[in-house]
Amino acid sequence: MEKREVMNEIKETVYKITGIKIEDENDNIIGCHHNYPIIYAIYIVDELEKIFGKEISNIFAENDYNVWKLSNLADAIINICGNSLEKLQAV
Numbered sequence: 498m499e500k501r502e503v504m505n506e507i508k509e510t511v512y513k514i515t516g517i518k519i520e521d522e523n524d525n526i527i528g529c530h531h532n533y534p535i536i537y538a539i540y541i542v543d544e545l546e547k548i549f550g551k552e553i554s555n556i557f558a559e560n561d562y563n564v565w566k567l568s569n570l571a572d573a574i575i576n577i578c579g580n581s582l583e584k585l586q587a588v
Contacts, residue, residue: 503571510544522568538565551578 508519511526515533519526527538546553556564556573564573 498575500568500571500575503574504567506548507545507567507570507574510541510548514540514544519567522571523566525562525565526567526570527562527565545574549574549578553577 504522507526511517511519515531515537517531517533526541527535542554542557551574553574556570556577560569560573563569
């Protein structure tokens with residue numbers, strides 16, 4: 498699975514949970530300009546863990562708020578999931 502595909506999964510998840518479309522890869526998906534309750538971030542992470550089959554919550558403990566930018570979050574997920582993303586694509 499390529500970075501663009503991971504970003505698309507993130508965007509679809511954010512839209513499904515919040516109703517907000519993320520278009521810019523540098524957009525902070527929990528930025529206050531989106532005007533949704535921050536608790537939704539937990540729902541987003543939970544759904545992403547289901548999609549990618551890995552616990553990704555440590556990403557947020559090990560990084561600052563910049564990891565919530567779409568592009569950065571995709572990179573972090575790719576780093577954690579590694580080869581398992583190849584298997585995900587085959588499913």
